[in-house]
Amino acid sequence: MRTAARRVVSIVSLLAIDIGGLVIGLYGALALRAFLFEPKPVLWGILWRDGAAKWLPFLVLITVLVFWRAGLYASRELRAGPGRILSSLVVVGVLALAFGIGTGHHFGTFGLFPTALVLTAATISLFRWSYESVTENLLRVAGVRRRAVIVGEGEELAHL
Secondary structure (H helix, E strand, O other), rough: OHHHHHHHHHHHHHHHHHHHHHHHHHHHHHHHHHHHHHHOOOOHHHHHHHHHHHHHHHHHHHHHHHHHHHOOOOOOOHHHHHHHHHHHHHHHHHHHHHHHHOOOOOOOOOOOHHHHHHHHOOOHHHHHHHHHHHHHHHHHHHHOOOOOOOOOHHHHHHHH
16 A cells, blocks of 8 residues: 555655646746846846747646656556656647647747757756755665565576
């Protein structure tokens, strides 16, 4: 029962990390675009106004589904790292771009996509790395151990 509860907490934590990283990466890309291309002073509180807030639920759903399919919510031993996060976010970006073009959405610039991709990948990777470090220490302190069966004989068994 404890193992199942720990898995649920792990998945919920990773979902929160990914959604938070997506929001921060997207907001960072919007802020960078506003800082470089819009008149000064930049109104930091209204960056979501131009439609990004409308896209956010769609992006969250697509991100969670693509990450789930990529195995990024698997158990600790099977979970992939930053490379899989980046490739999954590329898929999310391509899907969002295709959906936007297909629905006739007018994009002011397409430069937001690669900027958001880089910032979101960096943010989610950093958050997940922090999560892995903290939970590894917590599991060690709590005395959680992984068990393994070693099969072999003689010198091979001693080596393993």
